[in-house]
Amino acid sequence: MPCLLAPHPGSRRLGSFSEPAGTFVGCVPCWFVEANRCGHLASGGFILSDIPKVILMQIISIVQAPYRVPTRPRLLLAKASTVWLWPGIPLTERYYGTVRPTSPDAMRFWLSKFLGPEIVGRPVPMHIAQAAERLTSGDETAAQRCLDRADAATMSPEGALLAVAVATRLGVDIPDMPIAKRMPLWDRRFVADLASSFDRFAETADWLDKAGDWDPDKHPRWPRGSSEGRPGWFRPGDQSGPSVPTSTAPDRHGIGGNGGPPLLDDAPLVPAEDPGPSSRWQIIKTVATWAAKRAAIMAGEDIVGGPVGLLLNAAQIAVWVHGYGPYIQAYTDPPQSLDDLEAAAQGPARPGYDVHHIVEQASGRSGEIPMQLIDSAENLVSISTLRHWQLNSWYQKPDGNFLDTNGVPMTPRDYLKGQGYDERRRVGLMGLRAVGVLK
């Protein structure tokens, strides 16, 4: 029985082996799968003697290895005039007669979910743009070829976790793809949280899942003995091909038309460029507050690189903010013991942290409290700079808790004037607890 596989576009040519029925030509993945399926190697005999021993051993070892036929070996699909990212995220939109890619930011956002942050440096959006051009001209096969050329064949470990979670939620098959060998950057809870944001693609995911990756009816080949074309090679498709549903991507341009990122949509809006000193810190504080909230949700998880960098990446926070990462990271620190805070104050200066005086320096300068006590190790703690600013601000603002004899609110600093060291320290420690740095 001859075993003739047609070469696939883009496949690697393995070589030719003589056998009684003719010449065998195949590509690496299909050849092994098909050979295993039809049982030529297992039945032994008619081609084995012609194959060099070294190659034969390699073939047998691969064929004998557990192999599962991939259900959908691609993450990027060109179907129904749209480029889709598994499970059913449109990466292109139709604008009148043109298919065009969604915004690069939105595209990178979704791609990085499955392919990891490494995708940022790869020209995948360019390949998607090329595929969009092919789709505009109606050539879905060429579009798929563009997508297959994109460097998007390896899932990140956290992307694989996410794919499992998404597939479970949506009831679709998991893409069978190689996984990068590194530690996952997300924990399970974070992945579960992310997975829920894919629910809105359930309809397209279901459709793509049922449509499958490869529809031979849509990609007919020249039959054996054909005089019109080379047998086994692709021939032009029939005009009356199987119907496919129209894309669920809206045929319009505007807000909501690009399937943009809803994930971590509570993330603060950050300008792409550093706005300068006038509002820079306001943005950093807002991001820090948001990150602290997110970090609290993920508390206790051991995440490579710490949660803040991941959060900033996941939420597509502008690059300039990463420069202020130490301030944001310090702000997300959980409360610590007084001993730890005091010990850290005696260590080297750390970016993102300030040395705070539990009893304020001003009381020493005014002569109310001896400076030896103010500058003593028990009065110094290392705390987040941003939280330090909050505490200072609290001490300086009139507070309804402290009313003077006329019922007018005083600042805590004014209230503490005339009080002894112990009372000031007690309020100071209270402030450290309230601001969230002291256990």
Place this chain on the structure above:
Amino acid sequence: MKLDNLTIDELISLFASLSEQQYPLTLNDEVRKSTLLIKKRYEIDRELRKRGIAARLELTKLFIHPNVQVRVNAAKSSLGVARESALNVLRQITKEDFGPFRLDAGMTIALVEDGTVTPT
């Protein structure tokens, strides 16, 4: 503006409005501008005190205001007339807020609970 000409509802609305204006200033640690608003707000608080407990209790309507600064301020001003419900509002804020409002709410709870201050 003559506060004694305003109705209780108008005073409450003004209280909420000043608190909302204070919100971004608190977030950005802008002490000087915040102080001006705080002083204006305490004039309203004093006017409500003049009108009695019922007038002050109207502030509890702001306990469910969507703005956290409004809730903090309303709770702190109501501690003398609705202590437990005001403390509950502040406790909730310490759980939910990760910014400066947590500090304000947490300090108020601590100062009241240990008797450092006695709300009136």
